[in-house]
Amino acid sequence: MMVAASRPFADPAAAAAQLLFDLALILLMILTPVAEVFFHGPLYVLLPVGACILIVAGRVAQAREDRPNFRRLLRSPITWAAVFLFFWAGLSIIWTPFPDEAATRFFKALGTAVVVFLAIISLPSKTRATNLYLLPIGLVIAACAAIIFTFFEPQIFWQGEHPDATLAQRSVMSLMVLLWPALGALALREKWLLAIALAAIVTTAALATFIQVALVGLALAAVVYAIAVSEAQKVGQILGFGLAALMLLAPVAALATFAITNLAHMAQGGPGFVFAELLLRQWPRFITGHGLGFVTSAIDTGVLPPDAPRSILFEIWYELGLLGALAFAVLAVCVFNAAARMPDYIAPALLAGLVAGLVIAVWGAETTQVWWISLNGLDAIALALMCKALPRATRPPVRLAEPGSYAPEADADFEDRNFAD
Numbered sequence: 001m002m003v004a005a006s007r008p009f010a011d012p013a014a015a016a017a018q019l020l021f022d023l024a025l026i027l028l029m030i031l032t033p034v035a036e037v038f039f040h041g042p043l044y045v046l047l048p049v050g051a052c053i054l055i056v057a058g059r060v061a062q063a064r065e066d067r068p069n070f071r072r073l074l075r076s077p078i079t080w081a082a083v084f085l086f087f088w089a090g091l092s093i094i095w096t097p098f099p100d101e102a103a104t105r106f107f108k109a110l111g112t113a114v115v116v117f118l119a120i121i122s123l124p125s126k127t128r129a130t131n132l133y134l135l136p137i138g139l140v141i142a143a144c145a146a147i148i149f150t151f152f153e154p155q156i157f158w159q160g161e162h163p164d165a166t167l168a169q170r171s172v173m174s175l176m177v178l179l180w181p182a183l184g185a186l187a188l189r190e191k192w193l194l195a196i197a198l199a200a201i202v203t204t205a206a207l208a209t210f211i212q213v214a215l216v217g218l219a220l221a222a223v224v225y226a227i228a229v230s231e232a233q234k235v236g237q238i239l240g241f242g243l244a245a246l247m248l249l250a251p252v253a254a255l256a257t258f259a260i261t262n263l264a265h266m267a268q269g270g271p272g273f274v275f276a277e278l279l280l281r282q283w284p285r286f287i288t289g290h291g292l293g294f295v296t297s298a299i300d301t302g303v304l305p306p307d308a309p310r311s312i313l314f315e316i317w318y319e320l321g322l323l324g325a326l327a328f329a330v331l332a333v334c335v336f337n338a339a340a341r342m343p344d345y346i347a348p349a350l351l352a353g354l355v356a357g358l359v360i361a362v363w364g365a366e367t368t369q370v371w372w373i374s375l376n377g378l379d380a381i382a383l384a385l386m387c388k389a390l391p392r393a394t395r396p397p398v399r400l401a402e403p404g405s406y407a408p409e410a411d412a413d414f415e416d417r418n419f420a421d
Helices: 012-038 042-060 071-075 075-092 097-120 129-153 156-160 165-186 194-207 212-248 250-263 269-280 293-302 312-340 348-362 370-387 408-417
Strands: none
Touching: 012 129, 012 156, 012 212, 012 370, 042 269, 042 370, 071 408, 075 097, 075 194, 097 293, 097 370, 097 408, 129 156, 129 165, 129 194, 129 348, 129 370, 156 165, 165 293, 165 348, 165 370, 212 250, 212 348, 250 269, 250 312, 250 408, 269 312, 293 312, 312 348
16 A cells, blocks of 8 residues: 555646647647637637646646756757847847737737746656557547548638648648658557558648648658658758858849849749849848738738738848848758757657648748748757657567566566666
């Protein structure tokens, strides 16, 4: 009786914390992706609610051994790059022509980032094996619902002010981004057939809706995952420095395209031409940028043409200028290199998940919306949950013992190795 009473699960506080953790993860990993198929905007409500439950659960579980090392976080270049990017974006509200819209966007993004960060550091030190199956279950239900809606409810599923706001676009992009932490979780449990089935169902949903950004994102992330299984360090370095170069050289590429079309007497038009023309006419403003939220508001009011780029490459340059582009480049290099240095059983899914989210941003879909920021927050929680899990343990070989003898170290070794199960 004394032994049973001293076990962790007999502690009421630990039991309450575990209940809250399970409730929050069910809300985030199952209900949220499923609700995205049926309703507009559930992510705005379910993400902060689930994250707050995680924070409360973390406060209840005060006896955890590993507390977050804030000194290490403060010394991290990722932290400093992210903080400077947020600081510069907030400061740019001073000179933007649309301060109200910019302030609303900034504080929503900042609030989402803070809540997600607190939720991640409140997660248990070790992820229970059963919690790793929650996101795959949610994605299977959401993907099947998306396939059914595509064929039987096309008007409701495709209704929206613009393509990026439709249920079809948002739900399939959510599936594309969240697929990789789900596959990583199944790979940790060595459920390879389930991982293949999940990938096939999500791919079928993307093909049924035939949303280009989802198809491109799935293809690129799959290639990254396959290569990173054996070369995670090299893949992380190439992706990090490649994205940084893409950001810093975006104006050069736009001007080069503009010059080539002039020399070849080709028709000039499209987002690249608009970018180059703005560079030539307003180049001093590209040092500080026009201010946060300028692109979307300028397009809506007619200040910028409707075919102006929506890509994050153009938005950062036009809104935050050279300093914002440099901060984003540093952040990209640090994040990809940090992901590549993770253990081999985690790094491929991390890198693929980052690529899937960035495809949406570079493509130009939803990058200015709080929805996209919230989706990345949910993806970050899912990836953190995967990172806190351990690979599936195997039972040690049974050692033959003399009749009547007992070796307790064998049972203790098995229990320690399967603690996360």
